[in-house]
Amino acid sequence: MDLVWAVLLGLLFCGYFMVDGFDIGTGLLLRRVGRTEGERRALLTAIGPFFLGNEVWLVAVGGVLAGAFPLVEDRAQGGMYPLVVVGLLAWVLRDVSVWFRSRRASLGWRAGWDRMLVVTSAAFAAFWGLFTGAALAGLPPAGTTAGAARLAGPYPLLWAVALVALFAAHGAVFLAARLSGDLVKRAEATAVRLLRPAAGLLALAVSAGAVLVLPKRWEVLLPAVLIGGLGAAALWAASAAVRRGRHGRALTLTSLAAASPVAVLLIRLAWDLPDAAADDATLSTLGGFALVALPLLAAAQAWMWWAFRRRVDAGTVVFF
Amino acid sequence: MDTLLLARLQFATTTSFHFLFVTLSLGLVVFVAGMQTAYAVSGKAVYARMTKFWGTLYVINYALGIVTGLVMEFQFGLNWGGLSEVAGNVFGAPLALETLIAFFVxxxxxxxxxxxxxRLPKWIHLALIWLVAVAAYASALWVLAANAFLQNPVGHEMRDGRAYLTDFGALLRNDSLTDSLPHVVSAALLAGGLFVAGISAWHFIRRTDEVEVFRRSLRWGVVAAPVGAFSIIHFGFLQEVAIERYQPMKLAVIYQEPARLEAARQLMLQRFGPGDFAPPSWIAILYQIMMNGAFVLALATLACLVLLFRNWLIRLRVPLYALVVMLPVPFILMITGWLVREVGRQPWAVYGLLTTEQAVSDVPPGLVLASYVGFTLVLGLLVVLDYWLIATYARRGPRHTLFGTTLAEPARDRLTAY
Structure with a gap:
């Protein structure tokens, strides 16, 4: 039972990095790929229909933690208190930037929120990097701020840079796949410029982790290095796919790469998870609901993707 | 200041912000879905305009509901470690289901x-807003089920100082839930009704030329409001039965009668031993504000309903001003109601099982203070901005809409043709 819930948690968390990853990336690149007001609106429209449906993956991660792993919730959040607070603030401000910016016609208002979106998306990506880097050394005990001390080192910072690059590259590939006209060319160029450095940074972060912080046990090191390496390779391969105009394939590759840091993290934490799981009675009750709900949720998300599969063009409905 | 007080203040502030927005979301979504249904069935353009106008205000309001909710969800892990330590097995279950079954959808x-x-076919698009509405109410159910467990912990057994789930159904049959859920839903209906009626009234005061849109909207709002108001009072008093049975001290403090207080004190002594198990007495004042406010709203909205006859509501004009004045009142009463319910549970986090002092995480007060100031400043500013945006769009009327505009059109929001 623990295992089923750990896998579910892993899927939701990996899924979150895949889907919100390109929202974060689009936010990061908003002012670079989008030069004019109309172009920036097109970029926001590209993520628009998915924006709400993407971030709920993280809300679901929080829910599964609360329900099935109450003690991990405590340690992952309470143990890294200042970091989580800053991450939450970045998330909140990122969201309202998207919601508020087009609500007034004033160009000053819009430019202000655009800048806010770029900054908070970068901060949010960096937060995930710092969190990953710090948590790879193991979750700090609950009720302490030990996790905060770990953030200062160069290793979490390396992860922060790696994830900013990774999400930006993922976002650029998503934009190349979703937009049309000149914007595709610009998104492609940005993606090509970002993908290989991102691959290098990811490979560096994972291998530094293997040397510096991961426990020296082959059952952790081997899968962690393998998955991290595959993630980096996927980014590298995506670069070639973008050059050949194969946007769908490139997006699949960068999505897998975006999920890889979470996979590495979960492999590391798997050793702590079973002790922190809720009681079997709770897990099986939740499991009954999940059995019914999860296929429906998957169907709802699939429907969303199918309904908005067309590229963004002049006739696309805008909102954000 | 100590960690406990700061953590409680932080939770109270975030939750109050959150409830301002979700109450309106819950109330307004019913109107939007109803109006869109009327449009789908009748094909009358006026209903499409109503749907888009109120739908615009609904989604602007929705944004803050989400972000305040995020901060709330993650605050359990940040500040209330003892709660997951002791009651996580039980309390976490409805919260998990809220995210998976309700909010996700x-x-x-x-x-x-x-x-x-x-873009989407008419009936599918209509089905979507109804699904949103149903999921929103499902969300309210799960969150209140979690809260009801804190008020009256059921469906569990204690082993080695930790709660274990024994009967999930008991969480949903909890006496602290069965009357509070309809109470909260009625409050949403009242808030939504007075929001719709108040803004429509404002447009009539300003001699709007959108007579058809606002006449119908006013009608919808004025019909819904008294239903919500009387239902609130009904389910409010029904809750006192459960409060008397499970939290006698809370009720005694609310009523401030010496005999009742003394009896409750004796009961507490028997049950928990020596100690102070009384919530602060100022909740009695909040209770009076909530109760009397609800009575006034019930009578006033009933009077408005009667005045719909032969359009007196608009012709007399005075009731229009009254409706505008009443618009914010349900929100104030709702906050006082939640404070009575939550502060009235003190000193318990989970009634009879875990005090707030035991539940709070062992975090240095400086950190909690910093995060409290940060969240309150940021969220407070966003609340103000969001209300300002809502007011702007409410004032502009149905000619401006956010929906169905395309990229090809200029960046300004389109003036709709119908």
Whole structure:
């Protein structure tokens, strides 16, 4: 039972990095790929229909933690208190930037929120990097701020840079796949410029982790290095796919790469998870609901993707 | 200041912000879905305009509901470690189900509804807003089930100082839930009704030329409001039965009668031994504000309903001003009601099992203070901005809409043709 819930948690968390990853990336690149007001609106429209449906993956991660792993919730959040607070603030401000910016016609208002979106998306990506880097050394005990001390080192910072690059590259590939006209060319160029450095940074972060912080046990090191390496390779391969105009394939590759840091993290934490799981009675009750709900949720998300599969063009409905 | 007080203040502030927005979301979504249904069935353009106008205010309001909710969800892990330590097995279950079964669906379909205008088939688009509405109410159910467990812990047994789930159904049959859920739903209906009626009234005061849109909207709001108001009072008093049975001290403090207080004190002594188990007495004042406010609203909205006859409500004009004045009142009463319920549980986090002092995480007060100031400043500023945006769009009327505009059109929001 623990295992089923750990896998579910892993899927939701990996899924979150895949889907919100390109929202974060689009936010990061908003002012670079989008030069004019109309172009920036097109970029926001590209993520628009998915924006709400993407971030709920993280809300679901929080829910599964609360329900099935109450003690991990405590340690992952309470143990890294200042970091989580800053991450939450970045998330909140990122969201309202998207919601508020087009609500007034004033160009000053819009430019202000655009800048806010770029900054908070970068901060949010960096937060995930710092969190990953710090948590790879193991979750700090609950009720302490030990996790905060770990953030200062160069290793979490390396992860922060790696994830900013990774999400930006993922976002650029998503934009190349979703937009049309000149914007595709610009998104492609940005993606090509970002993908290989991102691959290098990811490979560096994972291998530094293997040397510096991961426990020296082959059952952790081997899968962690393998998955991290595959993630980096996927980014590298995506670069070639973008050059050949194969946007769908490139997006699949960068999505897998975006999920890889979470996979590495979960492999590391798997050793702590079973002790922190809720009681079997709770897990099986939740499991009954999940059995019914999860296929429906998957169907709802699939429907969303199918309904908005067309590229963004002049006739696309805008909102954000 | 100590960690406990700061953590409680932080939770109270975030939750109050959150409830301001979700109460309106819950109330307004019913109107939007109802109006869109009227449009789908009758094909009358006026209903499409109503749907878009109120739908616009609904989605602007929705944004803050989400972000305040995020901060709330993650605050359990940040500040209330003892709660998951002791009661996580039980309390976490409804919260997990809220995210998976309710909010996930709600957010996914709301995004599709917003971007599906003029793109998705009419009936599918209509189904989406109803799914959003159903999911929103399911969300309220799960969150209140979790809260009811804190008020009256059921369906569990204690082993080695930890609660274990024994009967999930008991969480949903909890006496602290069965009357509080309809109470909260009625409050949402009242808040939504007075919001719709108040803004429509404002437009009539300003001699709007959108007579058809606002006449019908006013009618919808004025009919819904007294239903919500009387239902609030009904389910409010019904709750006292459960409060008397499970939290006698809370009720005694609310009523401030010496005999009752003394009896409750004796009961506490028997049950928990020596100690102070009384919540602060100022909740009695909040209770009076809530109760009397609800009575006034019930009578006033009933009077408005009567005045719909032969359009006196608009012709007399005075009731229009009254409706505008009443618009914010349900929100104030709702906050006082939640404070009575939550502060009235003191000193318990989970009644009889865990005090707030035991539940709070062992975090240095400086950190909690810093995060309290940060969240309150940021969220407070966003609340003000969001209300300002809502007011702007409410004032502009139905000629401006956010829905169905395309990229090809200029960046300004389109003036609709119908």
């Amino acid at each position: 709600e957010a996914t379909f709301l995004g599709m509804w917003i971007f599906g205008w003029n």
